[in-house]
Amino acid sequence: MSAKRDYYEVLSVSRDSSPDEIKRAFRQAALKYHPDRNREAGAEERFKEASEAYEVLSDPAKRQRYDRHGHDGLSGVGMHDFSHMRVDDIFSVFSDLFGDAFGFQPRQQRGVDIQCVVGVDLKQVLTGVEKTLRFERQDFCERCGGQGNEPGSKRSTCQTCGGYGQVERQTNVGFFASRVITECPICHGRGHVIETPCKKCGGRGRSPREVVVNVKIPAGVHDGQSMRIRGEGEPAASGAARGDLRCVIRVEAHPFFEREENHLICRLPISFTQAALGTTVEVPTLTGAAPLKIKPGTQHGELFRLPGKGLPDLRSGRLGDEVVQVIVEIPKKLDKKQEDLLRQFAATEDKSVMPESKNFFERVREYFTRESDGKAEGADS
Numbered sequence: 001m002s003a004k005r006d007y008y009e010v011l012s013v014s015r016d017s018s019p020d021e022i023k024r025a026f027r028q029a030a031l032k033y034h035p036d037r038n039r040e041a042g043a044e045e046r047f048k049e050a051s052e053a054y055e056v057l058s059d060p061a062k063r064q065r066y067d068r069h070g071h072d073g074l075s076g077v078g079m080h081d082f083s084h085m086r087v088d089d090i091f092s093v094f095s096d097l098f099g100d101a102f103g104f105q106p107r108q109q110r111g112v113d114i115q116c117v118v119g120v121d122l123k124q125v126l127t128g129v130e131k132t133l134r135f136e137r138q139d140f141c142e143r144c145g146g147q148g149n150e151p152g153s154k155r156s157t158c159q160t161c162g163g164y165g166q167v168e169r170q171t172n173v174g175f176f177a178s179r180v181i182t183e184c185p186i187c188h189g190r191g192h193v194i195e196t197p198c199k200k201c202g203g204r205g206r207s208p209r210e211v212v213v214n215v216k217i218p219a220g221v222h223d224g225q226s227m228r229i230r231g232e233g234e235p236a237a238s239g240a241a242r243g244d245l246r247c248v249i250r251v252e253a254h255p256f257f258e259r260e261e262n263h264l265i266c267r268l269p270i271s272f273t274q275a276a277l278g279t280t281v282e283v284p285t286l287t288g289a290a291p292l293k294i295k296p297g298t299q300h301g302e303l304f305r306l307p308g309k310g311l312p313d314l315r316s317g318r319l320g321d322e323v324v325q326v327i328v329e330i331p332k333k334l335d336k337k338q339e340d341l342l343r344q345f346a347a348t349e350d351k352s353v354m355p356e357s358k359n360f361f362e363r364v365r366e367y368f369t370r371e372s373d374g375k376a377e378g379a380d381s
Contacts (some may be wrong), residue, residue: 004071007053015067016163019058026054055269060164061181067162111236111243112138118227120217121252122259125311126286132212133247138234144198146235148205153196158187164307165191215247220262220314223251256284262320263310267327270294275328283324285309292324300328 008015011025029050033043034109056062056074065073117133140146149155157163161184169179197203213232227249233243251259258265268283278296282289285306292304303325310320334342 005049007057007066008137008214010049011057015055015159022057026050026058060166061168062357064162064164064166064168076190109234110241112234113243113246114233115246115248117250118215118217118247119252120221121249122254122257122264122311125221125285126215126219128217130214132214132215134210134212135245136208136210138206139209140235141198141201141205142209143200144205146205148201148203149194150196150198150200153194155192155194158184158191158193160184160186161191163191174215207215213245217249218269218314218315220312221249221251222314223249227251257286257322259311262313262318264322265325266322267325268292269329270298272328272330274324283322285322294326298326298328300326302326304314 008017011022011029013022013025017025026222028355030047030196032038033047035044038047062074099374114135114137116133118131118133118134120131141148144151147155158165161167165184165187167182167184179201184191190300194203198205201207214228215227216230217227226246229245229247231242232245235242236310254303255312256266265284266283272283274281274294275298280297281294283292283306287310290306290309291302292306294304303323306322306324308319309322331338
């Protein structure tokens with residue numbers, strides 16, 4: 001059985017290659033030797049060999065053991081048995097590298113999402129609106145470009161972890177000893193040490209920046225709904241896609257209207273004489289005043305509907321209605337003339353022309369009569 005080739009040789013990279021260089025080398029090898037693309041003899045074995053090399057060299061802990069002890073240092077580490085795996089199974093381990101090339105989606109860590117609140121009024125809900133948002137986010141430092149070091153200065157490989165960002169240490173618990181992999185305490189997982197930190201960001205590579213973004217708010221949105229603006233969040237340290245901006249909608253209260261789904265409720269105060277005699281009044285709508293005919297004898301709380309004067313449905317665009325609820329106001333104070341006129345009116349009232357009141361009082365009288373008769377029968381027994 002032939003000896004295994006050096007993993008760095010398999011991927012044609014040097015021993016001090018960065019993780020990104022190793023990733024690119026594996027991608028090139030896999031695209032070249034994958035059996036779906038290369039039917040030549042030995043291509044499948046070369047693909048397996050490259051996959052095995054990448055599995056080790058892309059893992060900081062495994063790469064550190066391999067650099068120190070070679071292939072023997074990987075015994076019992078949990079390597080995949082590539083000699084018995086199907087090509088599809090091997091490829092699924094590394095599908096994050098290929099994206100759409102073979103029908104897989106990348107698994108890179110995205111940047112951080114951020115959130116802001118966008119206020120709109122009902123008139124803007126009716127028509128839709130474009131808002132200019134100003135907010136602050138952590139972004140790559142403009143001075144050092146996110147590298148953390150002062151421009152023109154150098155970064156050196158961390159001597160503690162050898163550039164891996166992780167270190168292996170031994171812990172002892174009683175008679176037992178174990179080895180664990182932890183973040184390097186010197187470089188804090190970055191793999192390099194900054195000799196001269198950036199004067200603007202202090203070596204963090206990030207600094208706050210004000211951002212201006214135009215956002216189109218569609219007609220018909222509801223309070224509490226959110227919109228996601230792709231790629232307007234904070235950047236990822238790995239160079240992967242930025243996070244997103246999540247805009248939470250807050251619909252401001254209106255002085256005249258309340259919202260029920262896509263309908264608007266308007267409570268309209270009128271006098272008792274207007275309710276009794278009937279009238280035409282102007283009512284507010286989102287597009288201006290509209291006439292509303294109040295029929296004679298209108299009762300307190302009665303509803304009138306103005307079709308199509310509500311808000312659009314977010315999906316269909318169909319407009320709701322405006323529902324006007326009449327509130328009959330009774331005056332608390334009357335002058336002498338008004339009081340005399342009402343007393344004259346009261347003297348002319350005929351209970352027979354008020355069927356609702358008559359019916360109510362007749363039912364009250366019948367109720368108490370039954371109650372009285374029931375008590376009398378109970379006493380006799």
